[in-house]
Amino acid sequence: MPPAAAAEQPSSDALSLRVPEPHGRPGDAPAFAGLLNSRAGNVRRPPVDAPARGMEDLAASLIRVLDDDGQAVGPWCPDLSDPELLAGLGDMLKVRAFDSRMLMAQRQGKTSFYMQCTGEEAVACAFQRTMRPGDMNFPTYRQQGLLITAGYPLLDMMCQVLSNSRDPLKGRQLPVMYSARTHGFFSISGNLGTQFIQAVGWSMASAIKGGTAIAAAWVGDGSTAESDFHSALVFASTYRSPVVLNIVNNQWAISTFQGIARGDGPTFAARGVGFGIPALLVDGNDFLAVYAAAAWATERARRNLGPTLIEHFTYRSAAHSTSDDPAVYRPKAEHEAWPLGDPIERLKTHLILKGIWSEAQHTQAVDEIESEVLGLQKQAESFGTLRDGPPLSPREMFLDVYHEMPPHLQRQRQQAGF
Numbered sequence: 579m580p581p582a583a584a585a586e587q588p589s590s591d592a593l594s595l596r597v598p599e600p601h602g603r604p605g606d607a608p609a610f611a612g613l614l615n616s617r618a619g620n621v622r623r624p625p626v627d628a629p630a631r632g633m634e635d636l637a638a639s640l641i642r643v644l645d646d647d648g649q650a651v652g653p654w655c656p657d658l659s660d661p662e663l664l665a666g667l668g669d670m671l672k673v674r675a676f677d678s679r680m681l682m683a684q685r686q687g688k689t690s691f692y693m694q695c696t697g698e699e700a701v702a703c704a705f706q707r708t709m710r711p712g713d714m715n716f717p718t719y720r721q722q723g724l725l726i727t728a729g730y731p732l733l734d735m736m737c738q739v740l741s742n743s744r745d746p747l748k749g750r751q752l753p754v755m756y757s758a759r760t761h762g763f764f765s766i767s768g769n770l771g772t773q774f775i776q777a778v779g780w781s782m783a784s785a786i787k788g789g790t791a792i793a794a795a796w797v798g799d800g801s802t803a804e805s806d807f808h809s810a811l812v813f814a815s816t817y818r819s820p821v822v823l824n825i826v827n828n829q830w831a832i833s834t835f836q837g838i839a840r841g842d843g844p845t846f847a848a849r850g851v852g853f854g855i856p857a858l859l860v861d862g863n864d865f866l867a868v869y870a871a872a873a874w875a876t877e878r879a880r881r882n883l884g885p886t887l888i889e890h891f892t893y894r895s896a897a898h899s900t901s902d903d904p905a906v907y908r909p910k911a912e913h914e915a916w917p918l919g920d921p922i923e924r925l926k927t928h929l930i931l932k933g934i935w936s937e938a939q940h941t942q943a944v945d946e947i948e949s950e951v952l953g954l955q956k957q958a959e960s961f962g963t964l965r966d967g968p969p970l971s972p973r974e975m976f977l978d979v980y981h982e983m984p985p986h987l988q989r990q991r992q993q994a995g996f
């Protein structure tokens with residue numbers, strides 16, 4: 579996908595290492611020319627039960643459904659009803675509104691930390707529509723769209739972000755590291771890559787128990803450099819476990835560009851090929867393409883056809899987190915030059931073209947969602963914020979760890995006076 583790597587021949591007999599460099603650094607003009615290798619509608623769609631061998635081209639050609647005008651074209655065009663499409667747009671708008679409110683809350687000192695997914699909303703919101711009750715996601719900190727699409731209460735998310743007295747995880751996790759078994763969202767691991775092996779293990783357990791639930795694993799491009807990623811692929815392919823392995827290639831791992839995880843030559847999707855795992859490269863800013871790829875992969879898993887690897891090709895528009903300043907490592911306007919556009923704008927254009935949406939309806943929906951999110955934030959703040967409290971009682975840290983509290987913890991709790 580990225581432009582052809584620089585010549586790999588050394589210039590002299592002396593040994594040297596190849597150290598990749600990104601398309602541009604601060605002060606440079608954004609340079610994404612030649613990034614797209616397929617037109618919308620151009621990539622073939624094999625039947626879900628087609629063998630992996632012979633499908634290698636799909637790991638290298640970008641699956642796109644929405645063309646530049648907003649038309650949905652080609653064999654991957656999914657069968658989504660008008661209400662489903664409108665709901666998908668609503669989910670993405672909600673994620674963006676939530677992110678912007680929580681970013682502001684962090685700047686106001688109401689929380690310690692926040693991570694946005696700006697520009698990547700389609701990935702999680704479209705994928706979640708193919709998951710069923712009982713299935714399990716093993717997400718990263720940038721898949722809040724899975725929870726929001728699954729209908730998890732925004733109020734609970736906010737209470738955790740604000741570290742207040744109603745935090746569902748009682749201060750035991752970072753603000754953005756949600757956990758909701760009821761909504762198919764496994765506890766997020768801070769140590770990168772581990773969610774891949776957890777998801778594969780969970781999906782193997784589901785199969786061993788004779789169940790019907792499938793798992794979805796999530797990592798970023800940078801996290802593919804962790805050995806857990808490779809271990810997971812060995813187990814998933816060897817045992818053909820019912821799992822979808824998602825790589826969200828948003829081009830950057832904090833200040834490190836995806837080439838440092840060797841994404842500047844073969845695609846990340848191509849990593850599935852060596853394991854005999856069907857692999858798809860998908861335009862992650864195209865809601866319809868992500869949905870179609872996810873539906874194909876989840877159906878394969880449900881029909882006992884084994885794992886699928888999906889690379890979602892997208893761009894992290896915002897900072898990595900509230901602790902990061904992207905201006906020091908990449909061209910300032912790079913996100914505006916991203917050739918695959920903004921996922922919300924693209925779906926909106928498509929829906930207007932289809933005649934089921936309008937600019938006026940869009941403006942009104944944005945206003946309504948923003949005031950709903952603001953109202954919920956006020957409600958969440960009534961239970962406290964990091965800055966103003968009330969803090970959780972230290973008593974809480976003794977609860978919910980063991981089914982029955984062991985005697986030494988009971989003693990410690992008494993000694994601490996709680």
Ligand SMILES: Cc1ncc(C[n+]2csc(CCOP(=O)(O)OP(=O)(O)O)c2C)c(N)n1
Pocket residue numbers: 720768769770771797798799800801802804826828830831832894898
């Ligand atoms: C094992 C491990 N190493 C390093 C870190 C520090 N760290 C947190 S996020 C991050 C970058 C991850 O980038 P990527 O996987 O591309 O995901 P993105 O944040 O871009 O969505 C790093 C290095 C960590 N949390 N765990």
